[in-house]
Amino acid sequence: MLRLTDLKLPLEHGDDALRAALIARLGIRADDLVGYTVFKRSYDARKRGHIVLIYSLDIELRDEAGVLQRLAGDAQVGPSPDTRYKFVTQVPATGAPGSDFLRPLVIGFGPCGLFVALVLAQMGFRPIVLERGKAVRERTQDTWGLWRKRDLNPESNVQFGEGGAGTFSDGKLYSQIKDPQHHGRKVLTEFVKAGAPAEILYVSKPHIGTFKLVTMIEQMRQNIIDLGGEIRFSERVEDLHIENGQVRGVTLASGEQIRSDHVVLAVGHSARDTFQMIHDRGVYVEAKPFSIGFRAEHPQSLIDTCRFGPQAGHPILGAADYKLVHHARNGRSVYSFCMCPGGTVVAATSEPGRVVTNGMSQYSRNERNANSAIVVGITPEDYPGGPLAGIDLQRQLESHAYVLGGSNYDAPGQLVGDFIMQRPSSEFGSVQPSYKPGVKLGELDSSLPGYAIAAIREALPAFDRQIRGYAMQDAVLTGVETRTSSPIRIKRGDDYQSINTKGLYPAGEGAGYAGGILSAGVDGIKVAEAVALSLMAVKKG
Ligand SMILES: Cc1cc2nc3c(=O)[nH]c(=O)nc-3n(C[C@H](O)[C@H](O)[C@H](O)COP(=O)(O)OP(=O)(O)OC[C@H]3O[C@@H](n4cnc5c(N)ncnc54)[C@H](O)[C@@H]3O)c2cc1C
Numbered sequence: 001m002l003r004l005t006d007l008k009l010p011l012e013h014g015d016d017a018l019r020a021a022l023i024a025r026l027g028i029r030a031d032d033l034v035g036y037t038v039f040k041r042s043y044d045a046r047k048r049g050h051i052v053l054i055y056s057l058d059i060e061l062r063d064e065a066g067v068l069q070r071l072a073g074d075a076q077v078g079p080s081p082d083t084r085y086k087f088v089t090q091v092p093a094t095g096a097p098g099s100d101f102l103r104p105l106v107i108g109f110g111p112c113g114l115f116v117a118l119v120l121a122q123m124g125f126r127p128i129v130l131e132r133g134k135a136v137r138e139r140t141q142d143t144w145g146l147w148r149k150r151d152l153n154p155e156s157n158v159q160f161g162e163g164g165a166g167t168f169s170d171g172k173l174y175s176q177i178k179d180p181q182h183h184g185r186k187v188l189t190e191f192v193k194a195g196a197p198a199e200i201l202y203v204s205k206p207h208i209g210t211f212k213l214v215t216m217i218e219q220m221r222q223n224i225i226d227l228g229g230e231i232r233f234s235e236r237v238e239d240l241h242i243e244n245g246q247v248r249g250v251t252l253a254s255g256e257q258i259r260s261d262h263v264v265l266a267v268g269h270s271a272r273d274t275f276q277m278i279h280d281r282g283v284y285v286e287a288k289p290f291s292i293g294f295r296a297e298h299p300q301s302l303i304d305t306c307r308f309g310p311q312a313g314h315p316i317l318g319a320a321d322y323k324l325v326h327h328a329r330n331g332r333s334v335y336s337f338c339m340c341p342g343g344t345v346v347a348a349t350s351e352p353g354r355v356v357t358n359g360m361s362q363y364s365r366n367e368r369n370a371n372s373a374i375v376v377g378i379t380p381e382d383y384p385g386g387p388l389a390g391i392d393l394q395r396q397l398e399s400h401a402y403v404l405g406g407s408n409y410d411a412p413g414q415l416v417g418d419f420i421m422q423r424p425s426s427e428f429g430s431v432q433p434s435y436k437p438g439v440k441l442g443e444l445d446s447s448l449p450g451y452a453i454a455a456i457r458e459a460l461p462a463f464d465r466q467i468r469g470y471a472m473q474d475a476v477l478t479g480v481e482t483r484t485s486s487p488i489r490i491k492r493g494d495d496y497q498s499i500n501t502k503g504l505y506p507a508g509e510g511a512g513y514a515g516g517i518l519s520a521g522v523d524g525i526k527v528a529e530a531v532a533l534s535l536m537a538v539k540k541g
Contacts, residue, residue, distance in 0.1 A: 048309030111517045113264065140214065260503075274510075354398035419457065431474045444479050
């Protein structure tokens with residue numbers, strides 16, 4: 001197989017044109033070509049009137065060696081690298097211990113816990129997953145309970161339950177992590193096996209959307225069960241048993257105790273009670289930077305026109321996204337985060353009496369508004385007071401937002417024009433906010449620390465210079481966005497175990513080792529590999 005990169009074609013073209021272009025590029029006859037697959041497809045929209053698609057293709061030829069020899073020195077042509085993930089297939093099946101005593105525990109069934117469990121199950125280790133929330137269909141009902149009836153279930157909501165925090169999301173699957181062993185490819189391949197569109201394997205910015213994620217998660221759960229794993233819902237882990245620096249098991253909220261020497265902690269960034277518990281038990285935890293801000297909503301058509309010009313609305317391009325950064329005079333960085341094209345702003349609290357925003361989309365991304373978090377980076381210097389002080393700050397901001405919203409789970413909001421001009425808003429204009437149950441207009445100045453308000457106020461007009469109309473009067477800001485990433489890190493060593501508690505594997509976003517669905521899945525696979533190596537060593541010993 002040979003890889004051809006950087007093949008550019010106009011937006012409007014069919015398969016025949018792609019085939020003809022690759023034949024011409026390689027200088028071969030049509031009957032020399034056995035077949036090809038698209039490895040990557042991206043677009044270059046820098047010239048808005050002339051957007052081009054850029055392909056990387058894996059190509060099978062009758063005389064591959066001859067073509068490679070003829071095109072030696074051509075930087076865009078070479079043998080296809082092997083991008084398959086191999087660890088699972090390298091583990092001898094006999095390496096898996098059979099006894100129940102050694103079954104590894106996985107706390108949390110978000111993308112991280114899901115991949116820990118799947119990979120351990122594929123290696124024959126029969127993991128037990130303990131998830132505090134409900135199975136995904138029941139959880140969906142509970143999540144709608146907050147959005148439609150102002151009724152929050154603190155154990156089953158946007159943050160907690162099967163599939164984890166990203167289930168009701170845009171399902172963006174890109175990440176900037178380095179991936180020499182193709183863990184990311186493994187995540188995407190498993191998603192496709194579970195029903196995700198095959199294009200996620202090759203488009204440059206893949207996304208899945210909420211509805212598809214729900215059915216995929218159910219399919220992956222079944223795979224784990226079929227391979228001997230066990231998944232227990234509505235089982236909150238309340239305590240860890242640690243003896244002489246080695247984890248020995250857990251206690252559930254029901255009082256049940258489960259013995260294990262391998263416990264993966266993949267609890268996400270909102271498990272504040274669990275963070276407190278492990279800190280109280282002496283597991284090493286440190287404060288970590290995160291970001292705070294608002295959700296901004298604009299008409300999607302404004303973003304599409306700005307990014308794609310006359311080609312806005314083209315089906316291959318879909319709804320346009322954006323990425324913005326501004327370095328404010330007060331030294332703070334303001335940036336867009338978790339942008340959801342054609343999506344909605346969602347209520348994302350897991351604690352009563354608090355308001356938190358986030359965003360989601362369906363696969364079609366065809367809602368009227370674009371939304372994105374506009375956030376300011378903060379560090380432990382902004383919240384001194386120990387490893388858990390970031391949680392205190394989050395809680396304080398979320399409680400205040402609840403009060404500003406009217407103490408009924410409506411979120412506080414302000415129009416962008418009014419926010420810039422420092423005057424309260426009283427009426428929506430052309431942009432209707434999508435946040436449910438509702439948005440209460442007023443003034444957002446008291447909802448974040450002064451330095452964050454000043455930095456965002458300066459950033460919005462600066463963003464307008466990149467996306468004309470971004471600082472439009474009627475765009476809506478909704479607050480507060482506080483759960484951008486974990487406020488703590490549960491530090492681990494090279495063996496993926498806590499630096500002071502052997503057998504405890506902090507993993508995923510909550511532990512500070514991932515920042516999205518893909519990176520949480522990748523971290524889950526790496527942790528599963530580490531657990532497997534340790535279990536095999538126990539078996540040999
Ligand atoms: C609304 C929304 C939209 C998002 N959109 C995107 C997106 O488009 N793309 C993207 O890459 N990322 C997105 N994210 C972020 C992404 O969801 C997270 O980065 C990812 O889910 C982290 O995975 P995780 O497995 O580490 O943790 P989580 O997904 O948070 O999973 C942790 C799980 O642990 C469970 N748990 C917690 N404590 C306990 C306990 N004591 N006992 C038992 N179980 C427990 C929780 O119930 C939860 O199910 C979004 C997040 C939200 C909230």
